[in-house]
Amino acid sequence: xxxxTQIPAxxxxxxxxxxxxxxxxxxxxxxxxxxxxxxxxxxxxxLLLIQSSQREQTSGRLNASLDKSSGRSTLYIAASQPGDSxxxxxxxRTSGSRLTFGEGTQLTVNP
Amino acid sequence: xxxxxxxxxxxxxxxxQSMTLQxxxxxxxxxxxxxRQDPGMGLRLIHYSVGAGITDQGEVPNGYNVxxxxxxxxxxxxxxxxxxxxxxxxxxxxSPLTAGLNSPLHFGNGTRLTVT
Numbered sequence: 001x002x003x004x005t006q007i008p009a010x011x012x013x014x015x016x017x018x019x020x021x022x023x024x025x026x027x028x029x030x031x032x033x034x035x036x037x038x039x040x041x042x043x044x045x046x047l048l049l050i051q052s053s054q055r056e057q058t059s060g061r062l063n064a065s066l067d068k069s070s071g072r073s074t075l076y077i078a079a080s081q082p083g084d085s086x087x088x089x090x091x092x093r094t095s096g097s098r099l100t101f102g103e104g105t106q107l108t109v110n111p
Numbered sequence: 112x113x114x115x116x117x118x119x120x121x122x123x124x125x126x127x128q129s130m131t132l133q134x135x136x137x138x139x140x141x142x143x144x145x146x147r148q149d150p151g152m153g154l155r156l157i158h159y160s161v162g163a164g165i166t167d168q169g170e171v172p173n174g175y176n177v178x179x180x181x182x183x184x185x186x187x188x189x190x191x192x193x194x195x196x197x198x199x200x201x202x203x204x205x206s207p208l209t210a211g212l213n214s215p216l217h218f219g220n221g222t223r224l225t226v227t
Contacts, residue, residue, distance in 0.1 A: 034215060091216075101155075
């Protein structure tokens with residue numbers, strides 16, 4: 001059974017800092033790894049999706065990497081802003097219809 | 112674009128009552144699913160559907176029923192609500208399966224359900 005873990009559970013940083021969020025998974029036989037953002041009282045918004053054959057994906061100030069052999073993915077946020085404050089979740093797809101989610105990292109960027 | 116629409120946003124039920132959570136998407140997505148989100152447990156898959164007329168169980172299906180009569184709608188039914196079903200429920204969909212497995216999931220804004 002796939003298990004996904006995110007560390008740390010919460011992170012507080014000053015504005016402008018570069019930061020890394022971590023995601024680990026136990027079953028390396030994944031199709032892809034997705035990163036989501038969740039704002040309070042809202043649903044999840046897909047940020048980046050890394051296919052199993054890829055090493056990284058970039059979107060603006062976000063960069064996600066994937067190392068299947070070690071069961072790890074990281075989300076790098078450059079030059080953080082208060083608007084980046086949210087909970088970030090990763091999810092591993094290990095079959096056609098199932099994603100396994102981590103519990104998320106709650107990020108606070110202080111002005 | 113409306114995307115994935117869930118109704119209601121909030122609901123309070125008494126133990127034993129029944130209700131249906133509605134989910135509709137206007138993106139012609141074949142795949143639709145229901146998750147519940149609980150503190151300390153993350154998101155867990157309840158039921159999913161890969162197309163009209165096809166449904167399957169996820170990780171935590173007990174106490175919930177689904178049907179998929181159209182591509183657009185995927186309602187979740189609680190037949191006899193229990194306090195353990197107090198949670199936030201999310202509906203999600205993704206692109207037609209012909210696009211492959213690497214299609215991102217689109218989420219609704221959730222329904223917050225309290226069972227007393």
